[in-house]
Amino acid sequence: MAISRAIVLAAGEGTRLQPLTHNRPKPMLPVGNRPILEYVLDALVEAGIKQLHIVVGYRSERVQAHVGPTYRGRPVTYHHQEKQLGSGHALLQATDVLDEDVLVANGDQVVDNRLVEQVIETHDSEAVGTLALVDSEAVDLYGGVAVENGQVVDLVDAAATDRTHLLNAGVYAFDPKIVETIEAVDPVREERSLLSAIQRCVDDDKLVRGVVSDALWADATYPWDVLSVSRELFTGGTIARSGHAIHDTARVDTEASITEPVAIGPDVEVGPNASIGPYASIGENVSIGPGAVVENSVVDDDTRVGANATVIDCVTGQGVLIGPGSVVLGGPGDVQVGSRVFENKPLGALLADRAAATGGVTFTPGTLVGSGATLHPGTTVDGTIAAGAEVTR
Secondary structure, X not given: OOOOEEEEEEOOOOHHHOOOOOOOOHHHOEEOOEEXXXXXXXXXXXXXXXXXXXXXXXXXXXXXHHHOOEEOOEEEEEEEOOOOXXXXXXXXXXXXXXXXXXXXXXXXXXXXHHHHHHHHHHOOOOOOEEEEEEOOOOHHHHOEEEEEOOEEEEEEOHHHOOOOOEEEEEEEEEOOOHHHHHHHOOOEOOEOOHXXXXXXXXXXXXXXXXXXXXXXXXXOOOOOHHHHHHHHHHHHOHHHHHOOEEOOOOEEOOOOEEOOOEEEOOOOEEOOOOEEOOOEEEOOOOEEOOOOEEEOEEEOOOOEXXXXXXXXXXXXXXXXXXXXXXXEOOOOEEEEEOOEEEEEEOOOEEEOOOOEEOOOOEEOOOEEEOOOOEEOOOOEEOOEEOOOOEEOO
8 A cells, every 4th residue: 555644753752761861852862873763764765655744742852953844855744742641642643644544653763664665565445554563572571462364463561472472663554543543542541552542443353464574673772772772783774784884074093993883973083092893883073082992882972082981881972071091891780770770781881961971980880870960080980870960989
């Protein structure tokens, strides 16, 4: 079936990625030096979508300023979800678009255009909806979908899943009738879930198709996932296809060592005897000082890594300072997300926007540093450092 419109759900915050999402929504977090949202939009455009509609909410200005009124020649229309009340509620903010069959995609998960194409090709006039599914161990985290002969027969939450279920990849095609189904499902704690509406369709014996794909799907749910998504893009995704990615305006000293794969953005400066890579994404206007090491890390725009600093398994926000001689030795470590502690996760440290380790700071694996925190020289930090905090010996 030909589908010309797509609605991208990009209103959520990404609370489990705090403090990285303190100043921007999850779809705007970079992997491979590009926001996650761009990978979604590229997949839609390359699959033939002509009109893009984006539902925005949390920090909406960050999305609108970056994407603008058009994307790769396709007009972009924004729909505002003033209060985040679930994925179904988000979709209802674009009801005026749902007068014909439409594609819907989560804006915070990296997908490949082949996955989008397979949904469009599978969807037909008999189905109220078609879901993209992937075979992934991550189904234990996201909940699963049971399929028989290409038809969805059940959706289950994460606690009930087993390896016989497939993962919902967050790309759908819907008939306009999905609107009345979303509206008919009772909200839970004021939230309307898109998955609950799909389950209602299944329960009412309406045809919901499922198409299993082996195309790229990747999601960053927790801080350490940013590193795994970046690595997956290097090994099998967009970055891998672009090869040894050093921007033309980057200045890399002849005595620096670059170990592929890397992505080094515009106006980056790499000093003598610095070592970059493998699996290092270096954003725009970043400086890497002499003798510094950056490996398996995502370093965002305007960050400064001082001389002889070591940065391994690290994620930074924008405008971060990792001062001379500071050490992020890498994971695994125990990471606290909210009230829950995750043991032995592959994260050296996460430093949110404008955090500053002024020099000689040592990070215990799994450390999370809030926005604007200052870590004074010679300190050793661990656990979670609050936004704006000052830490001394």
